[in-house]
Amino acid sequence: MVVRRTLGLSYGFHDASAALVVDGVLVAAAAEERFSRQKHDPNFPALSVRWCLEKAGVAASELDAIVYHEDPAATFTRVLASSLAGFPDTRREFVAGLKVWLGKKLWVRNDISKRLDVHPDLVRTLRHHQTHAAQAFLGSPFSEAAVLSVDSVGEWETAAITHATYEGGRPALKPLARAEFPDSLGLVYSTFTAFLGFVPMDGECSTMALAAFGRPVFADEVRKMVRLDPEGLIRVDQDYFNFRNFYADPFTPRFLAALGGKPRSFKDRLPFDCLADGPSEAPADMNFYADVAASIQLVFEELMVGLAKRAHESAGSANLCLAGGGALNCVANASLLKQPWIERLYVPPDPGDGGASVGAALYGDALQGGRTPGKVGYGPYTGAAFDETRDAALLPHAKPGRYRRFAVRGWQPRPGETWTSERPADFGAVIEEAAAAIADGKIVGWCQGAAESGPRALGNRSILIRPDRLETARRLSTQVKLREPYRPYALSIAEEEAGKVLSLTKAVQTPHRWMQLSAPVRPEAQASVRAAMHVDGTTRPQVCSREDNERYHSLLKAVGRRTGLSAVLNTSFNESGYPIVGTPLEALAMYARTAMDLLVYNGLVVRKT
Amino acid sequence: MPTWLEALRVKLLVRLAWGLSKSRYLDSLRLFSATEADSAWQLLYAADKVDDPAQRADLLGQVLEETHHAELFKGLYNEDSASPLVPAKYEREALYWDKAEMWKFFIYCYVGEDAAATRFTHIRDAATDPRLIKTLDSILADEVGHVHGAREFINELGISEEQFQRESGLIRWRRRWEAWLRTGRNVTDLASTGFLSAVYWVLAPLGAGIARRRRTASSAGWS
Ligand SMILES: [Fe+2]
Ligand SMILES: [Fe+2]
Ligand SMILES: [Fe+2]
Numbered sequence: 001m002v003v004r005r006t007l008g009l010s011y012g013f014h015d016a017s018a019a020l021v022v023d024g025v026l027v028a029a030a031a032e033e034r035f036s037r038q039k040h041d042p043n044f045p046a047l048s049v050r051w052c053l054e055k056a057g058v059a060a061s062e063l064d065a066i067v068y069h070e071d072p073a074a075t076f077t078r079v080l081a082s083s084l085a086g087f088p089d090t091r092r093e094f095v096a097g098l099k100v101w102l103g104k105k106l107w108v109r110n111d112i113s114k115r116l117d118v119h120p121d122l123v124r125t126l127r128h129h130q131t132h133a134a135q136a137f138l139g140s141p142f143s144e145a146a147v148l149s150v151d152s153v154g155e156w157e158t159a160a161i162t163h164a165t166y167e168g169g170r171p172a173l174k175p176l177a178r179a180e181f182p183d184s185l186g187l188v189y190s191t192f193t194a195f196l197g198f199v200p201m202d203g204e205c206s207t208m209a210l211a212a213f214g215r216p217v218f219a220d221e222v223r224k225m226v227r228l229d230p231e232g233l234i235r236v237d238q239d240y241f242n243f244r245n246f247y248a249d250p251f252t253p254r255f256l257a258a259l260g261g262k263p264r265s266f267k268d269r270l271p272f273d274c275l276a277d278g279p280s281e282a283p284a285d286m287n288f289y290a291d292v293a294a295s296i297q298l299v300f301e302e303l304m305v306g307l308a309k310r311a312h313e314s315a316g317s318a319n320l321c322l323a324g325g326g327a328l329n330c331v332a333n334a335s336l337l338k339q340p341w342i343e344r345l346y347v348p349p350d351p352g353d354g355g356a357s358v359g360a361a362l363y364g365d366a367l368q369g370g371r372t373p374g375k376v377g378y379g380p381y382t383g384a385a386f387d388e389t390r391d392a393a394l395l396p397h398a399k400p401g402r403y404r405r406f407a408v409r410g411w412q413p414r415p416g417e418t419w420t421s422e423r424p425a426d427f428g429a430v431i432e433e434a435a436a437a438i439a440d441g442k443i444v445g446w447c448q449g450a451a452e453s454g455p456r457a458l459g460n461r462s463i464l465i466r467p468d469r470l471e472t473a474r475r476l477s478t479q480v481k482l483r484e485p486y487r488p489y490a491l492s493i494a495e496e497e498a499g500k501v502l503s504l505t506k507a508v509q510t511p512h513r514w515m516q517l518s519a520p521v522r523p524e525a526q527a528s529v530r531a532a533m534h535v536d537g538t539t540r541p542q543v544c545s546r547e548d549n550e551r552y553h554s555l556l557k558a559v560g561r562r563t564g565l566s567a568v569l570n571t572s573f574n575e576s577g578y579p580i581v582g583t584p585l586e587a588l589a590m591y592a593r594t595a596m597d598l599l600v601y602n603g604l605v606v607r608k609t
Numbered sequence: 610m611p612t613w614l615e616a617l618r619v620k621l622l623v624r625l626a627w628g629l630s631k632s633r634y635l636d637s638l639r640l641f642s643a644t645e646a647d648s649a650w651q652l653l654y655a656a657d658k659v660d661d662p663a664q665r666a667d668l669l670g671q672v673l674e675e676t677h678h679a680e681l682f683k684g685l686y687n688e689d690s691a692s693p694l695v696p697a698k699y700e701r702e703a704l705y706w707d708k709a710e711m712w713k714f715f716i717y718c719y720v721g722e723d724a725a726a727t728r729f730t731h732i733r734d735a736a737t738d739p740r741l742i743k744t745l746d747s748i749l750a751d752e753v754g755h756v757h758g759a760r761e762f763i764n765e766l767g768i769s770e771e772q773f774q775r776e777s778g779l780i781r782w783r784r785r786w787e788a789w790l791r792t793g794r795n796v797t798d799l800a801s802t803g804f805l806s807a808v809y810w811v812l813a814p815l816g817a818g819i820a821r822r823r824r825t826a827s828s829a830g831w832s
Binding site: 035036037038039040041042043044046047080081082083084085086087088090091094095098099199202265266267390391393394395396397398399402403405406577583585586588589592593 | 646649650653656657660662663665666667669670672673674676677687691692693695696698699700701702798801802805806808809810813814816817819820821
């Protein structure tokens with residue numbers, strides 16, 4: 001029997017990651033940030049590669065192919081061309097770009113071959129949007145689909161439409177249309193993100209969240225900046241933008257004039273609260289930013305629908321797959337599902353660059369050995385799992401009193417607080433304890449088995465509370481997550497009860513299982529999930545079935561037996577600015593610093609007394 | 610470098626470079642924050658290689674401390690900066706990968722903490738900004754504790770005085786060598802900046818026109 005082992009790699013821009021596929025099956029995938037503890041870590045994913053290989057018991061010398069997510073030479077021509085085209089204002093970009101590219105990035109093949117001690121010929125490269133298309137299509141249940149990928153920029157492509165099919169037992173990804181730098185919808189969204197005082201390539205979710213508080217009064221202005229283009233998919237009026245010099249100075253005078261305001265300083269508080277009822281009473285200047293956010297979000301949705309329509313028509317398919325950072329916009333994704341011409345939608349667990357290594361590995365594997373359509377999908381639980389036994393032994397030596405001074409702003413432990421821990425013999429008891437604590441209004445850290453890949457915590461690295469308790473949610477925001485009040489929380493709900501709470505136009509689709517789509521909450525159910533709902537009456541649900549995640553599903557049901565609804569508010573197990581925790585020790589470090597009441601790590605239960 | 614010379618060098622940095630350029634000051638804070646975060650990571654990694662539960666509990670405390678230090682520097686940065694701190698990201702390299710070598714890690718900690726404490730003391734003595742002084746005072750108190758803590762750890766591991774002296778000597782040389790390499794890299798970097806800037810002013814005017822029209826074809830499959 002021939003065994004094929006293919007390693008996928010994505011790094012060099014942001015969210016570096018590695019993935020390992022053995023004979024068509026994704027056996028490991030993780031972002032480097034989970035190991036390096038640096039959010040969006042772009043460096044060579046040495047630690048995740050090491051982990052992937054260890055997990056599968058594969059030596060680097062046994063790899064059949066190592067597939068890199070982009071064509072470095074093509075990206076280099078773009079970097080070079082864009083810094084030249086901006087002459088004479090781009091000396092810094094030119095110098096910095098040439099230094100990293102000539103010094104390192106251009107020689108990816110050699111770099112990888114040296115680091116892994118493999119022959120350079122084993123290292124193959126794909127086009128970045130081809131990788132995105134593979135990432136979206138090869139995990140999907142479809143045998144053919146239209147694929148739309150939208151991000152900031154790959155080599156030159158900033159968006160692409162691909163018709164994905166199978167030919168002769170191999171996937172065939174046929175490019176139909178593309179947009180090219182500097183016509184980038186992703187960079188337009190990121191420019192607005194920067195204008196709103198968030199960090200671009202990181203704070204886009206804040207832009208989306210803020211949008212719910214505003215009115216799209218600038219939509220017409222935004223429509224002048226970016227529009228659909230019959231030739232190149234997307235056309236961006238470059239007078240408004242400065243993509244060639246994006247990090248140094250993203251706003252042009254024309255852009256500022258169109259919005260008629262100045263960029264928000266990150267120090268100005270945004271007085272919007274998801275948990276407050278009725279309109280937020282914000283000063284006019286802050287309403288301005290909410291209106292700007294609402295405007296770019298609306299136009300982004302319109303354009304995504306337009307692009308999806310193009311994809312649907314040119315590929316002649318009622319199945320749509322999405323990938324690229326643009327597919328992280330769960331509100332826009334939901335607006336796609338509303339379109340009657342899309343029957344089925346698929347968004348992979350990590351559609352952004354963090355999941356590009358998965359696309360690279362799956363595609364590389366399929367090019368070597370073929371692939372059966374829709375047969376082997378992959379879920380979000382492909383990350384690292386850790387044993388908690390040694391940390392249970394550590395607990396009697398922990399000194400919560402000593403950790404007091406590291407407590408997050410907004411929380412102080414009670415004097416004399418200690419930690420107690422237990423390891424119930426059967427897991428049912430662990431679930432009952434956690435469910436009782438959640439029902440009782442406690443904040444529960446919940447870590448089980450393999451970590452999720454991608455930015456969403458889906459019940460294996462989550463913090464959970466009752467979804468109807470606003471007070472607990474406020475405590476969670478101010479004493480655990482240090483989360484800005486305008487950012488909504490998400491909801492996990494057992495599949496059997498999803499219909500009671502969510503009003504879905506189409507049946508539950510895979511993306512609903514992984515929080516890839518927002519969904520309206522039924523008016524009569526709003527009070528029961530208010531803490532996990534945005535001001536516009538929507539939530540970002542994880543509809544969880546027993547097959548998706550058995551332990552988590554059991555927990556939801558246990559909560560349901562106590563509260564009448566098998567649902568929890570679910571937020572990722574991390575502090576703001578840090579990656580989601582991996583090991584028990586990392587979970588304990590956050591537990592020590594925050595007002596989290598109960599920590600469950602596999603079978604270990606820790607509480608503060 | 611003798612202590613007085615190092616103190617003078619730091620004083621020049623703090624009074625002159627930081628005084629003249631806020632961005633240099635912010636760059637330094639960003640670097641300090643990243644260094645503290647890297648210490649936290651090294652300790653997390655080390656904790657994974659240590660079995661004694663009491664020692665692991667101590668390491669957890671130290672991880673929290675180093676993380677706290679990283680945040681203190683981040684706080685200072687954000688107070689004075691127009692945009693929020695985007696942390697520097699290092700390619701993580703564990704100082705020692707093998708469990709059998711973990712004793713060397715703690716000696717490295719001892720040497721590193723000692724050096725950091727000395728450096729921060731110099732900065733503190735040269736600083737004029739009361740916020741910076743206050744932050745450094747609180748960090749320094751911890752770092753001195755870390756120096757002692759690391760020494761205790763080494764004793765608990767049963768490392769002989771002779772072994773300790775020899776290894777810490779080696780580590781000091783290694784650190785000097787790394788510092789020397791860094792200086793070398795900085796000099797090369799400066800030179801290449803000069804060279805590439807010249808290239809830009811000479812060639813970019815010619816390339817700009819072509820670049821504005823340049824497009825590349827997409828290919829299918831892999832290469
Ligand atoms: Fe991408
Ligand atoms: Fe420190
Ligand atoms: Fe320290």
